Structures are given as C-alpha cells and as structure tokens.
Amino acid sequence: MFKRLRESKSAQGTLLIIPTLIFMVGMLIIPLLLTTVVSFGHPNANGGVTYTFSLDNYIRLLGFTNDCPPGIKTCFTTLYLGILWRSLTLGFNTTVLDILLAFPLAYFIARIHPKWRDTLLFLVLVPMWTNFVIRVYAWMMILREQGVINSLLGWTAGLLHVPFKPLGMIYTPGAVLVGMVYEFLPFMILPIYTSLEKIDNSLYEAAADLGASPFRTFLRVTLPLAMPGIVAGTILVFVPVMGTFIVSDLLGGAQVILIGNLIQRQFLDARDPTFGSAVSLAMMAMTIVATYFYTRKFGFGEEIVV
Amino acid sequence: MSEFAIELRDVVKKFITPEGNELAAVNHVTMQIKNGEFFSMLGSSGCGKTTSLRMIAGFEWPTEGEVYIDGELQGRKPPFLRPVNTVFQSYALFQHLTVFQNVAFGLEMEHTSKNDSRRRVGEALEMVRLTGMDKRYPKQLSGGQQQRVALARALVKRPKVLLLDEPLGALDLKLRKEMQLELKSLQKEVGITFIYVTHDQGEALTMSDRIAVMSFGKVLQMGPAVEIYERPANRFVADFIGESNFLDGSVKSVKDGQAVVYISAWGQELTGIVTSKVNVGDEVAISIRPEKIRLSDQSTPNAISLDGTVVNSTYIGSDTHIYLDVRGQRLKVWEQNRVSTLDPRAYYQNGQKIQLSLVPENTLVLPKE
Numbered sequence: 268m269f270k271r272l273r274e275s276k277s278a279q280g281t282l283l284i285i286p287t288l289i290f291m292v293g294m295l296i297i298p299l300l301l302t303t304v305v306s307f308g309h310p311n312a313n314g315g316v317t318y319t320f321s322l323d324n325y326i327r328l329l330g331f332t333n334d335c336p337p338g339i340k341t342c343f344t345t346l347y348l349g350i351l352w353r354s355l356t357l358g359f360n361t362t363v364l365d366i367l368l369a370f371p372l373a374y375f376i377a378r379i380h381p382k383w384r385d386t387l388l389f390l391v392l393v394p395m396w397t398n399f400v401i402r403v404y405a406w407m408m409i410l411r412e413q414g415v416i417n418s419l420l421g422w423t424a425g426l427l428h429v430p431f432k433p434l435g436m437i438y439t440p441g442a443v444l445v446g447m448v449y450e451f452l453p454f455m456i457l458p459i460y461t462s463l464e465k466i467d468n469s470l471y472e473a474a475a476d477l478g479a480s481p482f483r484t485f486l487r488v489t490l491p492l493a494m495p496g497i498v499a500g501t502i503l504v505f506v507p508v509m510g511t512f513i514v515s516d517l518l519g520g521a522q523v524i525l526i527g528n529l530i531q532r533q534f535l536d537a538r539d540p541t542f543g544s545a546v547s548l549a550m551m552a553m554t555i556v557a558t559y560f561y562t563r564k565f566g567f568g569e570e571i572v573v
Numbered sequence: 574m575s576e577f578a579i580e581l582r583d584v585v586k587k588f589i590t591p592e593g594n595e596l597a598a599v600n601h602v603t604m605q606i607k608n609g610e611f612f613s614m615l616g617s618s619g620c621g622k623t624t625s626l627r628m629i630a631g632f633e634w635p636t637e638g639e640v641y642i643d644g645e646l647q648g649r650k651p652p653f654l655r656p657v658n659t660v661f662q663s664y665a666l667f668q669h670l671t672v673f674q675n676v677a678f679g680l681e682m683e684h685t686s687k688n689d690s691r692r693r694v695g696e697a698l699e700m701v702r703l704t705g706m707d708k709r710y711p712k713q714l715s716g717g718q719q720q721r722v723a724l725a726r727a728l729v730k731r732p733k734v735l736l737l738d739e740p741l742g743a744l745d746l747k748l749r750k751e752m753q754l755e756l757k758s759l760q761k762e763v764g765i766t767f768i769y770v771t772h773d774q775g776e777a778l779t780m781s782d783r784i785a786v787m788s789f790g791k792v793l794q795m796g797p798a799v800e801i802y803e804r805p806a807n808r809f810v811a812d813f814i815g816e817s818n819f820l821d822g823s824v825k826s827v828k829d830g831q832a833v834v835y836i837s838a839w840g841q842e843l844t845g846i847v848t849s850k851v852n853v854g855d856e857v858a859i860s861i862r863p864e865k866i867r868l869s870d871q872s873t874p875n876a877i878s879l880d881g882t883v884v885n886s887t888y889i890g891s892d893t894h895i896y897l898d899v900r901g902q903r904l905k906v907w908e909q910n911r912v913s914t915l916d917p918r919a920y921y922q923n924g925q926k927i928q929l930s931l932v933p934e935n936t937l938v939l940p941k942e
C-alpha cells in the first residue's frame with residue numbers, strides 16, 4: 268500500500284488535502300449544518316432548542332407576525348426587512364467611502380520614495396494593534412455630547428462670544444458610518460496598495476509618451492490595474508461590516524440596529540437561538556449573493572494581476 | 574520643417590546620487606540629428622544614453638542647455654505634448670489591454686475615429702508582422718512578439734522621431750540579429766527619424782547612418798559607422814569599437830595629415846594618419862586594426878617590415894587569429910583563410926617566425942584621451 272502511495276501522484280495529492288479537509292469540515296461545514304438545523308427549530312422555555320422542521324423563523328424574518336392588533340390573525344411588519352436593508356446600505360456606503368479614502372492614500376504610499384514606504388504602511392497598521400472595542404470607544408469620546416469635537420467647538424464659541432449648543436453627533440446613523448469607515452479603512456488600503464505598488468513606473472511613462480494626460484492615464488491605466496485591489500478590499504470591508512455589532516452598539520445606541528445587533532440580541536437577550544440562526548443564515552446568503560454578482564461583474568481580478 | 578529632427582544644445586543633466594554626490598549623467602552634450610536619419614547613441618552602461626533619450630522624450634528636464642524637436646524649443650513640455658514616441662527597454666506594455674488595444678492606445682488619446690484607428694492599427698500590426706494576434710494579451714506573446722507590439726504601438730502614432738532604448742536587449746542572439754535587419758528596413762520604409770540607444774557596437778555599426786560614441790556623459794565622436802571605425806577620434810573610441818593593437822609613442826613631426834611617431838619600445842619610428850589634432854612632443858597611441866596587418870615576405874613600398882614570433886594561433890573558420898610577439902610587444906593579427914586546405918601550416922604554428930608589414934595608411938595616430 269505504501270509503495271502505491273509513493274508512486275501515485277494523485278494518491279499523494281489526496282493525502283495532502285486531508286488536513287485542510289478536516290479543518291474545513293470541523294470549523295465550517297459542521298457549524299453551518301448545526302446553525303441550519305437550529306434555525307428550523309423552536310425556542311423552549313429554558314433557553315434551549317426544540318428540534319422541529321418549521322419555517323416559522325424565516326417567515327418571521329420576512330415580516331409576518333401573529334403579534335397583531337386584536338381581531339387580526341397575521342399581519343406584516345417591515346421591522347426585520349428594514350434592518351436588513353439598513354445593513355446593506357451601510358455596507359455599501361462604508362465600502363464606497365473607504366475606496367474613496369483608501370485610493371489616494373494607497374497611491375501616495377505606492378508612489379512615494381521607497382525609504383518612506385515602510386513607515387507609512389506601519390502607520391496604517393498601528394491602530395489595528397489596539398483592541399477593536401477600544402478604538403470604537405475612542406470614537407465615542409470624540410463624538411459624544413461632551414466629547415472632543417463639541418468641547419473644541421464650545422471653546423471656540425466661548426472665545427467668539429457666540430451661543431453654543433452641543434451637536435448631537437453620537438447615536439446617529441452618521442456616527443455608525445464614521446466608525447465603520449474608520450474601523451475597516453486599513454482593509455481597503457492594503458490590497459489597493461498591493462496592486463498599485465506592482466505597477467511599474469514605465470507604464471505611467473508609456474501612457475504619457477503615447478499622449479495620455481495624467482487624468483486619462485489614471486482612467487485607462489492606473490484604475491484598471493488597481494481593480495484587483497479594489498475588488499479584494501471591497502470584499503474585505505463589505506462582508507465584516509454586515510456582521511459587526513459593536514460599532515452600531517456603541518455609536519448608534521438604540522437608533523441604529525443592524526443585522527449584527529439583531530443576531531446578537533437573539534442569542535444573548537431574547538434567548539432565541541433559533542431565530543438568531545435564521546437571521547445569520549439569511550445574512551450569509553445575502554452576502555454571498557452580493558459578492559457573487561459583484562465578482563461576476565468585476566472578476567476577482569486575477570487575470571490582470573501583473 | 575527644420576533641417577534637424579532633434580537638436581541638443583550643450584545639454585547637462587545632473588543627478589544627486591543616493592550617497593549625496595552630484596553626478597553629471599549627461600555632461601555638455603551637443604547633437605544634431607537630421608530628418609530621416611537612423612542615429613545611434615553607443616556607449617557602455619552608465620554613460621548617459623538613457624538619460625539623453627529621456628530628456629528628448631520629456632521624462633527628464635535638462636539641468637542646463639536646451640532640447641529642440643523639429644526646431645522647436647521644448648523647455649519643460651510634458652511627454653504627452655511632444656511629437657516623439659518611445660520604445661521602452663522593458664516594452665512597458667499594458668497587461669490589461671489586448672494587443673489591439675495596446676496599439677490603439679495612442680490613437681485613442683488623439684481622438685482618432687474608430688474606423689481610422691482600426692485601419693491604422695491593422696497597418697501597424699501588419700508592418701511588424703503581428704496580423705491575427707490582435708486579440709491576445711501581452712502575456713500570451715513571446716519576447717520578440719512583445720517587442721514588436723511595443724514598436725507598433727509607438728509607430729502607429731507616426732511620430733516625428735522614434736526613440737528606442739536598447740529595444741533588442743532582452744532577445745536572444747539570433748532573434749536580435751533578425752530584428753536588427755528588420756528594424757533597419759522598417760525605418761527606411763516609414764522614413765521616421767530613429768534614435769537608437771545601445772551598448773552593442775556591432776548593432777550600432779550594422780544599423781546606423783550615424784553613431785554618437787559616448788563615455789561618462791560626453792560625446793567622444795559622432796559620425797557614420799565607417800568614420801567611427803576607420804578614423805576613430807581617440808584611443809578610447811578605437812578600443813571601444815572593434816579591436817585594435819595599441820603602441821605608445823611620442824610625436825616627432827606632423828605634416829599633411831600624417832605624423833611620425835617614435836615608438837620607444839621598438840626604438841623605431843612609424844608613420845600614421847592623424848584623426849584629431851596632435852602636436853609635436855605629444856604622447857600618443859598608435860592604433861592598428863588586427864585585420865589590417867599583412868603577414869608576408871613581400872614588402873610593399875614605404876611599408877615597415879618587422880620580424881615576429883607566433884605565440885598562439887586560433888582557427889575560427891573564416892579567419893585565423895594569430896597572436897604575435899614583436900620585439901617584446903604583443904600584436905594580434907586576423908588573417909582571412911582564403912585557401913581551403915587541411916594543412917596545419919597554412920594556419921600558422923606556435924613558435925613560427927614570421928614577417929609582418931605595417932603601412933602608414935593603416936596606421937592611426939590617436940590622442941590618448
């Protein structure tokens with residue numbers, strides 16, 4: 268048997284994927300199957316799950332409910348669909364803003380003298396060494412009623428002798444957007460930097476040589492060659508934004524509830540893991556569909572990675 | 574239209590090296606390149622060829638002096654406004670565009686109509702023999718094909734001048750030889766001025782109407798291939814282009830374009846042709862090309878006959894390379910094998926005594942610098 272193994276390339280190949288296979292099954296497939304099974308069940312009184320096969324949780328997610336005014340058996344609420352939609356738009360807005368912020372930064376780092384490059388990349392990464400939650404707390408300090416911004420504005424107003432009423436920035440959708448954009452910016456900068464850094468200077472010179480102004484060079488050369496980075500960054504930002512609940516918890520308060528918060532509350536507060544599982548799966552399906560259409564339109568960019 | 578396609582007037586380009594020193598990569602260079610000329614800049618690596626080319630293209634601006642294109646002062650005009658195009662050493666093809674799109678890129682920037690563009694790209698691809706490859710991506714082409722795409726991409730713009738920076742450097746020898754001839758005939762066909770940068774003297778001699786030999790940022794000599802080879806301006810040029818025998822001596826007298834030089838190693842006077850100004854008493858170098866030394870007993874009039882011993886001889890097919898000891902000096906002689914024979918004596922033997930003759934017409938008197 269060992270002799271055959273030594274001689275057969277394909278048998279060796281099979282053997283080599285076994286660790287990956289174990290990992291995938293243990294960490295991905297089994298949990299997913301469990302989640303699916305749970306999502307078809309019902310919560311019972313002591314916070315456990317009664318295993319059934321019912322679509323009640325999914326019907327509830329679509330907005331149909333029995334909790335209606337007297338006399339009506341089922342009625343419809345946009346509560347959950349609204350949360351899904353809000354999460355999608357937030358994911359979209361965060362991604363777009365991150366692209367707009369990250370591109371110039373990444374371009375700057377890629378084009379600056381190499382001796383500065385490591386320092387700048389280091390500075391991009393430094394915030395990621397502090398805890399995620401602490402970074403969000405920092406934004407609370409900045410945005411809240413007696414926070415950094417309002418204090419500065421108040422102080423300036425005091426100097427100018429004009430009346431000042433603190434701006435209500437925290438616990439708004441805007442605050443959540445700012446927090447998300449900030450949290451995930453490095454995940455956009457790094458892949459875009461990687462693809463821009465690969466563009467040889469002679470390509471910019473060739474474009475100029477052939478009569479392209481800097482603007483047209485950007486449109487015809489820089490942007491297409493940066494696409495793989497933008498695509499990768501988009502996936503790295505959009506997917507986690509859809510699932511994060513800490514940012515909206517701390518900066519959005521009760522105002523801004525996202526899918527992440529909804530799931531978290533089902534598991535921790537409402538003690539209904541079945542509905543939580545259903546929402547989780549719905550979110551995953553949504554993300555996969557969005558990513559599928561996105562990559563089908565823009566590709567993963569591998570064919571143009573130089 | 575100006576008489577000159579390109580003119581460099583006393584151009585200097587200084588760089589600050591990473592060590593913080595100032596380096597004149599191009600040092601007071603003046604060149605006039607005529608319309609329709611195949612002009613080469615030849616010199617070893619680091620002598621400032623690329624920098625000169627980049628100043629014409631507009632990627633660098635001169636520290637001093639001026640660049641004119643078709644009689645027009647360029648100043649700090651950016652590359653995309655100059656009527657010249659470049660074939661880059663690395664080809665610099667756009668990997669995300671097909672062959673067609675690469676070649677059409679420059680026309681797109683000129684807002685050429687779709688139909689015109691398609692026709693001109695087709696013509697350009699035909700010219701470089703890449704018809705039918707237009708849908709491929711650069712990565713799907715061989716090195717030689719990529720090189721031709723780069724050429725078509727620049728030529729399709731019908732530039733006043735085409736700048737080529739060691740365009741054949743990355744190709745293997747056989748392909749390089751082929752492309753040399755192709756480039757040369759292409760240039761005649763399109764009639765565009767070519768400025769060709771190379772460190773390969775054979776390439777420059779084969780292709781160019783005129784050559785500028787450069788060293789340390791300066792032009793040492795400018796002229797047709799024949800002139801550069803047969804009348805090098807100084808010892809450096811004679812050494813860089815082809816091979817040569819050098820003997821040290823001092824000038825005794827100068828008259829009618831010839832000089833008499835005393836060779837102290839031989840205790841003998843030699844007469845030779847003067848290519849640059851030399852004065853009586855100057856320390857000079859005598860240069861004699863190895864194929865221009867005659868090995869024979871018969872002496873021509875006014876030839877100087879010398880006795881030598883064969884130290885080594887190498888049969889290389891068309892020629893025999895003979896290394897001689899002549900009164901303590903090493904001389905190399907290339908003899909053509911004009912007779913077909915298997916007799917080893919025809920190809921000279923080590924230790925063989927031999928007589929050689931030097932004639933003034935084949936002897937050059939060159940300044941050492």
Ligand SMILES: Nc1ncnc2c1ncn2[C@@H]1O[C@H](COP(=O)(O)OP(=O)(O)O)[C@@H](O)[C@H]1O
Pocket residue numbers: 588589590591596598616617618619620621622623624625
């Ligand atoms: N941007 C630059 N900064 C500093 N030194 C440079 C720069 N470009 C070229 N040089 C130097 O100028 C000299 C001439 O370079 P180059 O024109 O590329 O030579 P060639 O093309 O003849 O090999 C070299 O010594 C090179 O190191």
Ligand SMILES: [Mg+2]
Pocket residue numbers: 619622623624
């Ligand atoms: Mg060079």
